[in-house]
Amino acid sequence: MSEDSNAAVRDVVIVGSGVAGLSAAVYAARADLEPLVLEGPEPGGQLTLTTDVENYLGFPEGVGGMELIQRGKEQAERFGAEFRHGTVEGAGLEDRPFELEFANGDAVRTRALIVATGASARWVGADGEDELMGYGVSTCATCDGAFHRGDDVLVIGGGDSAMEEALFLAKFADSVTVVHRRNELRASEVMARRARDHEKIAFRWNAELLEIHGSRDDGVTGATLVSHPDGHPTGKLEASAAPRVANEVEREAVDVGGIFYGVGHVPNTGFLENTPVELADSGHLETLEGMTTETAVPGVFGAGDVMDPDYRQAVTSAGTGSMAALDAEAWLESQFGYSGSRTLAEPTAQ
Template sequence: MPTTHSTRMLILGSGPAGLSAAIYGARAGMKPIVVQGIQPGGQLMTTTDVENYPGFRDVIQGPWLMEEMQAQAEHVGARMMWDTIVSLDLSQRPFRMIGDGGDVYEGEVLVLATGAQAKWLGLSSEDALKGKGVSACATCDGFFYRGKKVVVIGGGNTAVEEALYMTNHSDDVTLIHRRDTLRAERILQDRLHANPKITVLWNKRIDKFVGEGDPVGLTALDLVDTVTGEATRFDTDGAFVAIGHHPATEILKGHVALDGDGYVTVDTGSTRTSVPGVFACGDVMDKIYRQAVTAAGTGCMAALDAERFLAEAEFEREMAEAI
């Protein structure tokens, strides 16, 4: 039979943002319930080497980091629920969410930490080589390609920014775009074309990511000219797919304010959303940085904002009762 789970603090999502919010919320006595969602642990569960998370001198594994975060959250009192939310009601407090099995989750405050996903090309060869030369985050993985030949795939701001970033590590960066013009802002295009380390291949689409060796790793790309249809092979050590991200906010539409790209909007300098008592943290509200450490930081902010909200609400109720 469906069960109702009630708490002071509900958290939707279990990546670095959600689990950081859970740690701070539990320590504040809010007894958080974390509904883990369709991808427990978030994007770090599909990341291998992590070298830029503070506190670890050696390379760590993404799944291990998330397991440790979850264990820490549980140790201080957070409860983990393996469920996928199919509907929610934010029209009044306590807020209500319903899982796909019928369980009901109620909370006086709600933290949205559903994250975002990088967009991929959708090739089977791409999927086979993720983490083996194919990445969607130059800031995360670029360090591992120092002095190597790399490509960035895309034509928007994300792609140009990733290509420029990679020149910090490589003198041989190629931007591959399926059209003959870029969609990026003019100032970014000017910086790109002025950088001698970057070459642009126009009118090329990726037909296949080629992997060889033992262990297998990316060695080349099979390209097709979008104008002539000519097929070519392009040797490379690493490929960064930079065609954008999409936030996991489909279920939130009509409940909280979203921006034109689908990200949850928050008040500047806080995690407060358009609904009092609902807070957002991590990649679901951050389209700029998208790092594990920034997600964890905003998770901390969300818990502190939620704690302050509950304290103010309780004070107002006590004052009203005293009159």
């Protein structure tokens, strides 16, 4: 057992410090539960990747993603939430209290657990995406589409999420070009038809994004696309490919003002894989039916993008974060007859 395992058992540990984790932390801290927030590999979460958030309630002029997160953290700390660096690598959820393990062997123990680990959007690996993500490259049309009124934009991908992004963007952009590495879509027929029938949406088949042009000051100004009649062109440019095949790959520079990735999200639930918590085929944390954040394991709650494959917004994540803290508080009350460490008597159950 590691050193931390001998330390006091927490009432609530929140895994993740994005909007959902912070909102849960504010509520749990205000309920005197003195939550511990484990910040994970991306302290502050996805919002730290974006410059302007225009759709979060209460900021009529918009707010920077980093600022919103910083304010949320200060708010949670003000009520007594504690933050700790560290990424959870494994979870013991079969025995009580629950135990969370870190890579270095440390562990923390907790009676209630809120999982708010988000979902990471897949990136495509184009040159320039590290620099320009949040500066004209986006993984969220609902969030950033309105910044591209009158632009020509690209959507990368061929599944339902790419079609959704394209249809949403067509409300704002002058033109939307879907770039797909094969010559047929993976999307459901109904979504594919809607996109194909839209007058503003065009398709580049057997094509991929190789490079993004622009700067953080100017945003995205263009891109280099590659195409090959047999599809998957970037693979044909790899060192292992035959030089003749590589020569058949065509490059084309296009002028665009925005690039949206619609190649899916990966929920950060790897550390839950061998636990009794249920995961959907997509990897999302399953919560029980109805308006609750409870999971199949009593005392474990889910909040934010990790349990929400559909909405994926800051405000909805904050909403489910607050719900998870309220659900955890009610559960602690029902199990241990208290709510809040400051009134803590020895637990009577579990």
